[in-house]
Amino acid sequence: MATNTIKGRAELGANGVTVVRMLITHPMAIERRDAATGRTIDAHFIEEVVCEHGGQVVFSAAWGQAISTNPFMQFSLNGAKKGEVIAIRWRDNKGDTDSASLTII
Numbered sequence: 001m002a003t004n005t006i007k008g009r010a011e012l013g014a015n016g017v018t019v020v021r022m023l024i025t026h027p028m029a030i031e032r033r034d035a036a037t038g039r040t041i042d043a044h045f046i047e048e049v050v051c052e053h054g055g056q057v058v059f060s061a062a063w064g065q066a067i068s069t070n071p072f073m074q075f076s077l078n079g080a081k082k083g084e085v086i087a088i089r090w091r092d093n094k095g096d097t098d099s100a101s102l103t104i105i
Contacts, residue, residue, distance in 0.1 A: 002026075006100035010086045018080040018104055020051065020059075023072050024090060030065040045093055049073070052087045053080055080104050 008022030024046065031043035043065055051059040059075045080086075082104050089099035 002096050002098040005098045006088055006090070008088065008100065008102050010080075010102040010104040012080065012082050012104050016078065018077040018086075019074065020077060020086055020102065021072070021074045022088060022100075022102070023070060024049075024098075025070050026090075026092065028065070028067050028069045028071065043093060046071070046090050047093050049088070049090045051075070053077060053084065058086075 005025040006022055007025075008020065010018055010020045012018045026046055027044055028046065029041070029044045032041050033039070034041055045065050045067065046063045049059075049061045049063065050057060058077050061073070063071075077086075084104050086102045086104065087099065088102065089097065091097045
Protein backbone atom coordinates (compact mmCIF):
# COMPACT_ATOMS: atom_id res chain seq x y z
CA MET A 1 0.00 0.00 0.00
CA ALA A 2 1.32 3.38 -1.00
CA THR A 3 1.07 6.23 1.47
CA ASN A 4 0.69 9.99 1.14
CA THR A 5 0.32 9.92 -2.63
CA ILE A 6 -2.85 12.02 -2.73
CA LYS A 7 -2.76 15.77 -2.18
CA GLY A 8 -5.88 17.78 -2.68
CA ARG A 9 -8.36 20.42 -1.74
CA ALA A 10 -12.17 20.61 -1.67
CA GLU A 11 -13.65 24.11 -1.66
CA LEU A 12 -17.27 25.19 -1.45
CA GLY A 13 -17.85 28.12 -3.77
CA ALA A 14 -20.28 31.01 -3.35
CA ASN A 15 -22.58 29.36 -5.90
CA GLY A 16 -22.97 26.22 -3.71
CA VAL A 17 -20.78 24.08 -5.96
CA THR A 18 -17.86 22.23 -4.36
CA VAL A 19 -14.74 21.98 -6.49
CA VAL A 20 -12.45 19.05 -5.69
CA ARG A 21 -8.88 19.16 -6.99
CA MET A 22 -6.22 16.54 -6.41
CA LEU A 23 -2.77 15.48 -7.48
CA ILE A 24 -1.79 11.82 -7.24
CA THR A 25 1.91 10.97 -7.11
CA HIS A 26 2.35 7.87 -9.27
CA PRO A 27 4.79 6.87 -12.07
CA MET A 28 2.01 5.83 -14.50
CA ALA A 29 4.60 3.88 -16.53
CA ILE A 30 3.75 2.13 -19.77
CA GLU A 31 5.13 -1.28 -20.72
CA ARG A 32 8.23 -0.84 -22.85
CA ARG A 33 11.46 -2.48 -23.89
CA ASP A 34 14.76 -1.13 -22.56
CA ALA A 35 16.83 -0.20 -25.63
CA ALA A 36 20.17 -0.98 -23.99
CA THR A 37 19.36 -4.39 -22.49
CA GLY A 38 16.36 -5.51 -24.52
CA ARG A 39 14.48 -6.38 -21.32
CA THR A 40 10.80 -5.59 -20.96
CA ILE A 41 9.93 -3.01 -18.32
CA ASP A 42 6.51 -3.75 -16.84
CA ALA A 43 3.68 -1.26 -16.90
CA HIS A 44 2.68 0.36 -13.60
CA PHE A 45 -0.42 2.54 -13.75
CA ILE A 46 -3.55 3.46 -11.78
CA GLU A 47 -6.58 1.48 -12.94
CA GLU A 48 -9.32 2.94 -10.74
CA VAL A 49 -10.01 6.17 -8.85
CA VAL A 50 -13.13 6.50 -6.66
CA CYS A 51 -14.37 9.54 -4.72
CA GLU A 52 -17.20 9.33 -2.19
CA HIS A 53 -19.27 11.88 -0.30
CA GLY A 54 -21.75 10.84 2.37
CA GLY A 55 -21.24 7.16 1.55
CA GLN A 56 -22.19 7.67 -2.12
CA VAL A 57 -19.82 7.48 -5.08
CA VAL A 58 -19.74 10.96 -6.65
CA PHE A 59 -16.87 10.39 -9.06
CA SER A 60 -15.16 7.32 -10.47
CA ALA A 61 -12.65 6.83 -13.25
CA ALA A 62 -11.18 3.81 -15.02
CA TRP A 63 -7.67 4.74 -16.12
CA GLY A 64 -5.03 3.04 -18.23
CA GLN A 65 -1.53 3.59 -19.54
CA ALA A 66 -2.44 6.78 -21.41
CA ILE A 67 -2.71 8.91 -18.24
CA SER A 68 0.31 11.11 -17.48
CA THR A 69 2.78 10.73 -14.63
CA ASN A 70 1.51 12.28 -11.36
CA PRO A 71 -2.02 12.87 -12.68
CA PHE A 72 -4.07 15.92 -11.68
CA MET A 73 -7.85 15.71 -11.66
CA GLN A 74 -10.71 18.02 -10.81
CA PHE A 75 -14.46 17.61 -10.54
CA SER A 76 -17.43 19.58 -9.20
CA LEU A 77 -20.08 18.45 -6.77
CA ASN A 78 -23.45 19.90 -5.76
CA GLY A 79 -25.09 19.52 -2.35
CA ALA A 80 -22.02 19.35 -0.11
CA LYS A 81 -21.46 21.53 2.94
CA LYS A 82 -18.39 22.97 4.65
CA GLY A 83 -16.82 20.53 7.08
CA GLU A 84 -18.06 17.43 5.27
CA VAL A 85 -15.53 14.92 3.95
CA ILE A 86 -14.69 13.67 0.46
CA ALA A 87 -13.07 10.19 0.59
CA ILE A 88 -10.67 9.34 -2.24
CA ARG A 89 -9.02 6.04 -3.11
CA TRP A 90 -7.10 4.55 -6.01
CA ARG A 91 -5.87 1.09 -7.04
CA ASP A 92 -3.19 0.28 -9.61
CA ASN A 93 -2.43 -2.71 -11.83
CA LYS A 94 0.13 -4.08 -9.33
CA GLY A 95 -2.34 -4.09 -6.45
CA ASP A 96 -1.01 -0.97 -4.73
CA THR A 97 -3.63 1.32 -3.19
CA ASP A 98 -3.91 4.58 -1.32
CA SER A 99 -6.70 6.63 0.16
CA ALA A 100 -7.19 10.10 1.61
CA SER A 101 -9.91 12.29 3.05
CA LEU A 102 -10.43 15.93 2.11
CA THR A 103 -12.48 18.17 4.37
CA ILE A 104 -14.54 20.71 2.46
CA ILE A 105 -13.51 24.28 3.26
